[in-house]
Structures are given as structure tokens and as C-alpha cells.
Amino acid sequence: xxxxxxxxxxALGGLEDFRASEFTDKSIPSKxxxxxxxxxxxxxxxxxMTTLDEALEQDRFSDAxxxxxxxxxxxxxxxxxxxxxxxxxGPKGPERTATQLTMALVLNRTMRLLHPFAPFITEELYQxxxxxxxxxxxxxxxxxxxxxxxxxxxxxTATFEIDLTKSVIAAIRNIRGENRISPALKIxxxxxxxxxxxxxxxxxxxxxxxxLGRVENLEISVEGSMSxxxxxxxxxxxxxxxxxxxxxxxxxxxxxxKRIEKxxxxxxxxxxxxxxxxxxxxxxxxxxxxxxxxxxKLFEQSKSQRDSLQAGLVRLRS
Numbered sequence: 003x004x005x006x007x008x009x010x011x012x013a014l015g016g017l018e019d020f021r022a023s024e025f026t027d028k029s030i031p032s033k034x035x036x037x038x039x040x041x042x043x044x045x046x047x048x049x050x051m052t053t054l055d056e057a058l059e060q061d062r063f064s065d066a067x068x069x070x071x072x073x074x075x076x077x078x079x080x081x082x083x084x085x086x087x088x089x090x091x092g093p094k095g096p097e098r099t100a101t102q103l104t105m106a107l108v109l110n111r112t113m114r115l116l117h118p119f120a121p122f123i124t125e126e127l128y129q130x131x132x133x134x135x136x137x138x139x140x141x142x143x144x145x146x147x148x149x150x151x152x153x154x155x156x157x158x159t160a161t162f163e164i165d166l167t168k169s170v171i172a173a174i175r176n177i178r179g180e181n182r183i184s185p186a187l188k189i190x191x192x193x194x195x196x197x198x199x200x201x202x203x204x205x206x207x208x209x210x211x212x213x214l215g216r217v218e219n220l221e222i223s224v225e226g227s228m229s230x231x232x233x234x235x236x237x238x239x240x241x242x243x244x245x246x247x248x249x250x251x252x253x254x255x256x257x258x259x260k261r262i263e264k265x266x267x268x269x270x271x272x273x274x275x276x277x278x279x280x281x282x283x284x285x286x287x288x289x290x291x292x293x294x295x296x297x298x299k300l301f302e303q304s305k306s307q308r309d310s311l312q313a314g315l316v317r318l319r320s
Contacts, residue, residue: 003120003123005074005075005079006074006116006120006123006124006127007123007127009074009078009079009083010109010127010130012083013083013105013109014109014130014131014132016086016087016090016091016102016105017102017105017106017132019094020099020102020103020106020132021099022106022132022133025103025106025133026133027106027107027110027133027134027135029103029107029133030151030152030155031100031103031104031107031155032096032100033155035096035097035099035100036097036100036101036104036155037086037089037097037100037101038157038160038163038164039082039085039086039089039101039164040086040100040101040104040155041155041156041157041160041161042082042085042160042161042163042164042165043077043078043082043104043108044104044108044152044153044155044156045156045157045158045160045161046073046077046078046082046161047073047108047111047112048146048149048153048156050069050070050072050073050077050115051111051115051144051145051146051149052146053065053066053069054066054069054070054115055145055146057069066119067119070112070115070116070119073112073115074112074116078108078112081164081168082108084214085164085210085214086101086105088209088213089101090102090105106131106132106133107133107152109131109133110128110131110133110134111144111149113127113128113131113138114128114138114141114142114143114144115143115144117138117139118143121138121139124138125137125138125139128141162203162238162239163203163206163207164207165238166200166203166204166236166238166241166243167203167204167207167210167211169236169238169243170193170204170211170215170236170243170245171210171211171214171215173234173236173245174189174191174211174215174216174217174245174247175215176234177232177234177245177247178216180232181232181247181249181252181253181258182253183252183253185216186216187216187252188216188217188218189216189217189218189247189252190217190218190219190220190221190247190248191211191215191217191219191220191221191245191246191247192220192221192222192223192225192226192231192246192247192248193211193220193221193222193223193243193244193245193246194223194224194225194226194243194244194246195222195241195242195243196241196242196243197240197241197242199241200241200242200243201222203241204222204243205222208220208222225244225246226246228246228317228320229317229320230248230249230250230255230317230318230320231246231247231248231249231317232246232247232249232314232317233245233246233247233313233314233317249318255318258318259315259318259319262311262314262315262318263315265311266308266311266312266315269304269307269308269311270308272300272304273301273304273305273308276297276300276301276304277301279297280294280297280298280301
């Protein structure tokens with residue numbers, strides 16, 4: 003609830019000079035003025051509407067609640083707001099107006115979608131929206147049928163582009179966390195895409211990657227030397243990107259080697275124990291299928307994690 007409240011109030015701050023009197027909650031932004039981020043959030047909104055519609059029809063209320071939770075927390079708050087900050091803080095113009103209208107429309111649908119699950123906070127926030135009806139409780143529940151024209155603005159190409167950009171930024175953030183690099187410190191990053199399309203996408207979203215990943219210098223080219231680097235592969239469809247962060251000068255290499263060696267020792271013990279259990283005929287005979295399957299998944303995950311750590315150890319020692 004705090005996340006919803008704070009994110010909505012922040013978003014409304016970006017709409018202070020929005021000319022709400024010129025639009026309604028049925029207005030459609032001009033597609034030529036929409037940023038790729040606006041097209042992406044509209045697609046995610048449409049996917050959420052579909053999931054909610056199907057889940058509520060089948061009385062799967064937990065699945066419905068998880069869908070709207072995920073959309074608000076991750077898609078809208080964690081990504082969309084961050085992506086469009088430069089536009090909302092930038093000069094007035096058609097693109098900024100289109101983003102403001104998209105923000106207002108998404109906020110309107112979000113409050114209506116969430117209303118059955120959290121009626122009080124959504125009604126309170128709904129009354130502060132620039133585009134709204136008389137009250138959230140008597141407004142219609144959003145669905146693709148009523149928003150068909152708005153959903154025509156969605157682009158699968160735009161969605162793929164932003165999802166790939168997101169994955170790369172997330173990989174950079176994960177490398178920071180795993181190597182305990184201060185969030186305040188800007189770092190150098192090298193991206194090695196496997197195809198021209200991925201290279202074009204990453205080059206077009208360089209500013210977003212640098213801003214949200216806290217990157218000083220971003221190089222989009224071939225892999226180059228992996229020595230003393232942290233590497234995380236990103237795969238989306240046919241596109242593969244190696245996210246490479248040179249660690250020299252950022253971390254204590256010797257301490258990092260010790261940390262990885264210790265983690266490998268623990269993984270080896272875990273893998274040995276899981277292997278013994280899965281090869282024990284009595285265990286396999288008496289344990290439930292769910293327990294056996296869970297152990298098999300953990301075994302494969304542990305082996306994959308060990309392979310990744312061993313590769314990282316080789317790079318640090320080279």
C-alpha cells in the first residue's frame with residue numbers, strides 16, 4: 003500500500019501541468035508521439051487485464067491479486083516511472099504530452115483494476131487523478147473489450163525492445179549486488195550482443211541503460227577480454243547479450259576469489275548430498291513425486307550455479 007501511495011503521488015507530480023481539461027479517460031494518445039516506454043506499459047496493462055479477466059471468471063482470486071500486484075510493483079513502479087522520468091522532466095512538446103496522457107490513462111485503469119482488492123486506498127487516490135469518473139466504486143471494471151482502441155497502440159516490437167533493455171539493466175544491477183559494488187559508484191560496462199538487431203536495440207536505449215544501471219562508460223561491441231570481469235548472459239528470444247563488468251579497481255580480487263571458493267565448497271557438499279539421496283533406491287521408492295521432483299530441480303540449479311561460479315573463478319584468476 004505504501005508503494006502504491008508513494009508511486010501514485012510521485013506520478014501525479016509529473017502531471018502537475020497536464021492539460022486534463024482537454025482529455026477524458028477515453029482519450030487516445032497519438033501513436034506517432036508515443037515513446038517506446040509508453041507503448042510497452044500499455045502492452046503490460048493489456049496483458050494484466052487479460053490475466054485478471056480470466057482469473058476472476060474462474061474465481062482464482064489469488065492469481066488475480068498476484069497479477070495486479072506484479073503489474074503495479076514491477077512494471078509500473080520499478081520500470082515505467084523510471085523510464086519516463088527524463089521525458090516528464092524534459093521540455094514541453096508532443097512526446098511529453100503523450101507520455102503524460104499515457105500516465106494518466108494507466109493510473110486510471112490501475113486504480114479501477116485494484117479497487118476490488120484494496121477499495122479504500124484506490125478510491126482515495128482515484129479522487130486525485132486528473133482523468134476519472136465520479137467515483138471508482140461505480141466506474142466500469144477495465145477490460146480489453148472496452149479499451150480495444152487504446153490497445154491498438156501496443157507494439158510487440160516495442161515490448162521486446164524494452165524487455166531486452168530491462169533484462170540487461172537487471173543483469174548489471176545483479177552484478178553490482180553479487181560483487182558488493184556501491185550503488186552510488188558508476189561503473190564501466192561492456193555489452194556483447196549476438197546479432198545486429200540486439201545491438202541496434204541496446205544502442206537505441208543507451209541512455210536508459212546508463213541512467214538506470216549507473217554506468218559511466220558503456221561499450222556495445224564484441225566480448226573482448228574476460229579477465230578480472232563479472233559476466234552475466236542475457237537471453238530473450240533469439241537475442242543473446244553477454245553483460246560484462248570489469249572488476250579491477252572495484253573489488254578486492256583476492257577476497258572475491260576466497261568468497262567464491264567458499265561458496266563452491268558449500269555447493270559441492272549440497273550437490274553430493276542431493277546426488278546420494280536421488281540415487282538411493284529406498285528414498286526414491288518411499289518419497290512423494292513432489293519431493294523427488296523438487297530435489298531434482300534443486301540438484302540441476304545447484305550444478306548450474308556451480309558451473310557459473312567456477313567460470314567466474316577462472317576469469318578472476320586469469
